[in-house]
Amino acid sequence: MGPFDFAAAAAAASSSSSSSGSAPKHPPDLDGLLAGAGYKVRSSELHHVAQRLERLETAMVNSASHIPHLASDAVHYNPSDLASWVDSMLSELPHSSSLPSGFPDPYPTALGCGWLDPCAPQPHQNVVVPQQQQQQLTVVAALEEDSGIRLVHALMTCAESVQRGDSSLARSLVEEMQALLARVNTSCGIGKVAGYFIDALSRRLLGLGSAPAWTYENEVLYHHFYEACPYLKFAHFTANQAILEAFDGHDCVHVIDFNLMHGLQWPALIQALALRAGGPPLLRLTGIGPPSPDGRDTLRQIGLRLKELARSVNVQFTFRGVVASRLEDVKPWMLPVSPKEAVAVNSIMQLHKLLGSDPNRDPPIGSVLPWIRSLNPKIMTVVEQEASHNQTGFLDRFTEALYYYSTLFDSLEAACPVQPDKALAEMYLQREICNIVCCEGTARLERHEPLDKWRARLGEAGFTPLNLGSNAFKQASMLLTLFSAEGYSVEENEGCLTLGWHSRPLIAASAWQAVPSVVNSPTGVINPNDNNNQL
């Protein structure tokens, strides 16, 4: 039977009904037309928001001198939540507390507020709403040559035959594609990334699975990927910003890093904490990582290097390494936390590895998220690939990956990083491609899911979003200008930040807080369930 998942093939057949691709489910109360413009406002709140806007305008006119402050110093959060945005602006202005005389209080039923009766009822069924769908294929491409197009066509057909279980057709297509490759420019564009996909398909057909990941080699490749392009730097930078803010006012802080690698993220945080007004806190770092194949205690070595750095900037620092091949092998008792310390859990591209499992078991994420909550973290920073590579249907997954990695490779190409960084960075990505295409079950670790799915998953597990604001956005954008290639773009996505190539977001950074068991919402949390009626 080979490594094909026939059940998945059947599921895929029914999931490809995209011609009827319809608008996603919004909470029914949202104004559909404003949602189409990117703003989430409840229909029942429309009058209230309008009045707040009016008040804001008056306040802005009356406090014209404060406008520069609003623009450059005030931090803006989640512009999609229009009600909250208006309120936060009002709270920044001095004259907003006094109501203009005779101004009625918001009562949605009274037309005395002066607005037109909202004409015809919103024709929701005709609304074209921008999609936050499970499958979201974007392309940044210019298909110039004929053979490039033929190659892509063959790739699709091959993937489709793999899904159907027609391995002989698939194998002959692989041969055909290898021949086509010879006629296509494989140094860039579609030719380059196609080669990796053909290779991966070939491996799958041979039942080889992806090459075993040798830990040391993987760390080297990771390092070069870090150097070659801004994605990991953006991840570290954005997470550190959020962690720094969360640690404000705490004297004892503890960071738990789900994948220490070479600890590249932490020197910057240590230095930022050293420069903190009022002095640095006591910093504990727990680094999780796989066992070293050659018996060296890599984790400890990295911990020592970080400790040296911390010492040089007068930050009290202790390190603890936790060895685990897989995140799900980590047990809460391995991560003792003290109630006095503020805990930050940091997961850079790790959570998606917990989404796969053997057929009869639940994915490990179901047990990992609760124990993260049990640590009572002040903040959890999550960075994930912004892609839908965990679909059950092979063809869907393959197609999405083809689009995603061609954009990613395109950015590597254009950013012209030095060798050997670029070649090794490409090898790093090639492994991901291989894993997505060749593997199934527990062997398939690269189960990337888009932001919306993570929002739902983390929300269900008892986490609420901590919005990343305009200050983090600005600094991330400025970081990008250090890279010579123009084309990287940071975008704000309802409290999260994404980094992409041209208009295609490729990785998404978000921050979370565990919903406390006590009723009072902690400050700084914008709880989506709040009524936002603060004045």
Next chain:
Amino acid sequence: MAGSNEVNLSESKMVVPLNMWVLISNFKLKYNLLRRPDGTFNRHLAEFLDRKVPANANPVDGIFSFDVIIDRATNLLCRIYRPAFTEEPQPSLSDLEKPVDAEFVPVIVFFHGGSFAHSSTNSAIYDTLCRRLVGICKAIVVSVNYRRAPENRCPCAYDDGWSALKWVSSRSWLQSKIDSKVHIFLAGDSSGGNIVHSVALRAAEAEIEVSGNILLNPMFSGEERTESEKKLDGKYFVGLRDRDWYWRAFLPEGENRDHPACNPFGPRGKSLEGIKFPKSLVVVAGLDLIQDWQLAYAKGLEKAGQKVKLLFLEQATIGFYLLPNNDHFYTVMDEISSFVNPDG
């Protein structure tokens, strides 16, 4: 409005539906934060606040989109919107540029508005508008992500528009089957409308055929202050001070509003007589303070012997076409649809 402490918002409230009022007021207030008195623009905050949507090669309501870099030197990006194929619901990468199947397909090259400084191809409001154009006009829409002011002044936006036009006209897959030609219409709102004029002019001079121009509330002005500007200043979301700011940001340094880019039929304007200029559909909102300039534009075309249809919507404000919950929207969409299809 200048100098008064009480903001008189009652008029705009009476003429637009509530959610439209919320949307446009929201833009107005946000944009106030972005324009600095010294003429610089808070680009970071602008990008942060702008609501964007990625392209989607999966059809939604029968339309899919994808982005193409058409000029790597300037990183000029276009978003292309197409009706979904009937035989194959999900286009693969190789199908995105599949040759057009119909006898006649209008290709609308669209320039989004934003007074030359705001918005992008992937702004939600414009992505939505382009999708509606595809659906209503049965057209393919190519939305151009032109460079914006003040970082890139005139003529950068026009150059980008011109690059896009050349690219579109040379795509064999966009040719209508009936005559193997690409039938191009230029369309744009606000600053996009202004760009339409300049690109059409360049096309006429270079003898690239453009089948028609669609200008929605196009952005034009001049040194003189017209009646409509004086009467409507600050009344319906827009004031003269912000208009002036945007022109200062877009026009070459030291130039005034009689520059031909701003005032094509003004004292420094170029005569269009005898030029093979496309037919034009000019839509003017009766509550737009710059309507006198827009009407003058239409008149200028007429006097030069060019074919022009003027659609004056008395009670419409700026941005009326962003939401489909008013009559003006449907009136205009119907007009555009007739305009771009044969016998229109």
